[in-house]
Amino acid sequence: MHSRTDLWSKRLARAAEQRRSHDGWRQRPTLSDVAPFIDFAGNDYLGLADDPRLAQAQAQAARRLGAGAKASHLVSGHLEIHERLERRLAELTGRPRALLLSTGYMANLGVLQALCDRHTRVFQDRLNHASLIDGARLAEAPSRRFHHRDLDDLERLLARAPDDTPTLVVSDGVFSMDGDVADVGGLAATARRHDAWLMIDDAHGLGVLGEHGDGCVGRAHDHHQVPILVGTLGKALGSAGAFVAGDEMLIDHLIQFARPYVYTTAQPPGVAAATLAALDLLEREPERRARLHERIADFRREALRLGLPLADSRTPIQPIVLGDNARVMRWAQSLARAGLRVGAIRAPTVPKGKARLRITLSAAHDDDALDALLEALADCQREERA
Missing domain, CATH: 3.90.1150.10 (Aspartate Aminotransferase, domain 1)
Known part of the structure; x- marks a missing residue:
C-alpha cells in the first residue's frame, strides 16, 4: 500500500515526465x-530599466523612506509617494483615478475577483493573458471566449447573454505572444450596444503606443468607453508593479473588495520613486x-x-x-x-x-x-x- 507521500511524488513525477517528453520543460x-x-x-521596451536616473531615484527614496513599505495600503503602508504615483498614472491614462497593485497578474485577479461572481457573465478574447483567464475562474464567473479579435463572434455571444445579468468584455490591449493590437474602439462600441463594461489589460501598450505613450487605450478612449484599464510598470516603464485606472466608484470598490490589494504589503517606496522618474522620462524624452x-x-x-x-x-x-x-x-x-x-x-x-x-x-x-x-x-x- 502506497503512502500519501508516495502518491504525491508519483503525481509530480508524471507531470514532469509529460512536459519533458514534449520538449516543453x-x-x-x-x-x-x-x-x-x-x-x-x-x-524593457524603452530601455528605462538600466537608466541610472531610475536607480538613483530608487536609492534616494529607499534611504529616506526605507527599503519596504512595512504594511498593506489599508494599514500603514500607503505613503505620500504612492499617492503621487497614482495621480500621475491617472493623468497619463486620462482617468479620474488609479490604484497601485503589486503585479500585473495580481491586478487582473483583483479586478475580476472584486467585480465578478457566478451571477455575472465574462466574455474574453481567446488569446487573453493567463491572469485574465485565471481571474474569471477565481471569481467563479461563467466565462465565454470569443475568437481572437473577432467582433462578429463577440456580438453573437453577447446577443445570447441574459439582459438582466452584469456583463464584462475583457481583452488584452497588445497580445503578449503575437504582438497584435486589440480593436479597442470596436470592442467599446460592441460592449456599449449590449450594456456591457469593457476591461483592457494594456500591459504591453503602455509607454509604447499612443501619442503620449499612454498606450492603445489611454486618452484616446475615455473611461466611459473603457471603464477598466490595467497597466504594468515593469515593462516599458522599467520598474515593477501595476495599476488599475478608472472612475471614482471603480477604484473605491477595488480598495474595499479586491483581495490582492487589501491583503498585500504596499509597493516599496523606492520602486514608486523609480516609476515616477520613468514617467518624467516618458514625457521629456x-x-x-x-x-x-x-x-x-x-x-x-x-x-x-x-x-x-x-x-x-x-x-x-x-x-x-x-x-x-x-x-x-x-x-x-x-x-x-x-x-x-x-x-x-x-x-x-x-x-x-x-x-x-x-x-x-x-x-x-x-x-x-x-x-x-x-x-x-x-x-x-x-x-x-x-
Missing part, C-alpha cells in the same frame, strides 16, 4: 554580468519611443527580406512562428551561442503547433545588436537547409 536562466549577452527576450518604432521597422524590413515567418505586429513583440517545440529550441540555442537571448515559447503558453521565438525589441538596441540578431537568424535558416 521550462528552465530559469541565471544571468550575470560576467557573461554578457544581448537581450531580445525582455520587455519622446525620442525613446520614436527610436523604438524605428527599430521595429528596421527589423521587420530585414526579417521579411530574409523570408522569416513573421507575425503581423507593429509592436516591439515580433514572433517568429516555427511550429514545433524541438525546432524552436534548436533556433533558441543557436542564438544563445551567438550571445543573443530570445524567448522560446511553447505550448501551453501558445497553442500546440504554434511554438515560436518571441523576439522583443527595445529603444536600447543599437544597429550592431540588430545586425547580430538578423545574422544569427539567417544562420539558423542556413543550418536547416544544410
Whole structure:
C-alpha cells in the first residue's frame, strides 16, 4: 500500500515526465554580468530599466523612506509617494483615478475577483493573458471566449447573454505572444450596444503606443468607453508593479473588495520613486519611443527580406512562428551561442503547433545588436537547409 507521500511524488513525477517528453520543460536562466549577452527576450521596451536616473531615484527614496513599505495600503503602508504615483498614472491614462497593485497578474485577479461572481457573465478574447483567464475562474464567473479579435463572434455571444445579468468584455490591449493590437474602439462600441463594461489589460501598450505613450487605450478612449484599464510598470516603464485606472466608484470598490490589494504589503517606496522618474522620462524624452518604432521597422524590413515567418505586429513583440517545440529550441540555442537571448515559447503558453521565438525589441538596441540578431537568424535558416 502506497503512502500519501508516495502518491504525491508519483503525481509530480508524471507531470514532469509529460512536459519533458514534449520538449516543453521550462528552465530559469541565471544571468550575470560576467557573461554578457544581448537581450531580445525582455520587455524593457524603452530601455528605462538600466537608466541610472531610475536607480538613483530608487536609492534616494529607499534611504529616506526605507527599503519596504512595512504594511498593506489599508494599514500603514500607503505613503505620500504612492499617492503621487497614482495621480500621475491617472493623468497619463486620462482617468479620474488609479490604484497601485503589486503585479500585473495580481491586478487582473483583483479586478475580476472584486467585480465578478457566478451571477455575472465574462466574455474574453481567446488569446487573453493567463491572469485574465485565471481571474474569471477565481471569481467563479461563467466565462465565454470569443475568437481572437473577432467582433462578429463577440456580438453573437453577447446577443445570447441574459439582459438582466452584469456583463464584462475583457481583452488584452497588445497580445503578449503575437504582438497584435486589440480593436479597442470596436470592442467599446460592441460592449456599449449590449450594456456591457469593457476591461483592457494594456500591459504591453503602455509607454509604447499612443501619442503620449499612454498606450492603445489611454486618452484616446475615455473611461466611459473603457471603464477598466490595467497597466504594468515593469515593462516599458522599467520598474515593477501595476495599476488599475478608472472612475471614482471603480477604484473605491477595488480598495474595499479586491483581495490582492487589501491583503498585500504596499509597493516599496523606492520602486514608486523609480516609476515616477520613468514617467518624467516618458514625457521629456519622446525620442525613446520614436527610436523604438524605428527599430521595429528596421527589423521587420530585414526579417521579411530574409523570408522569416513573421507575425503581423507593429509592436516591439515580433514572433517568429516555427511550429514545433524541438525546432524552436534548436533556433533558441543557436542564438544563445551567438550571445543573443530570445524567448522560446511553447505550448501551453501558445497553442500546440504554434511554438515560436518571441523576439522583443527595445529603444536600447543599437544597429550592431540588430545586425547580430538578423545574422544569427539567417544562420539558423542556413543550418536547416544544410
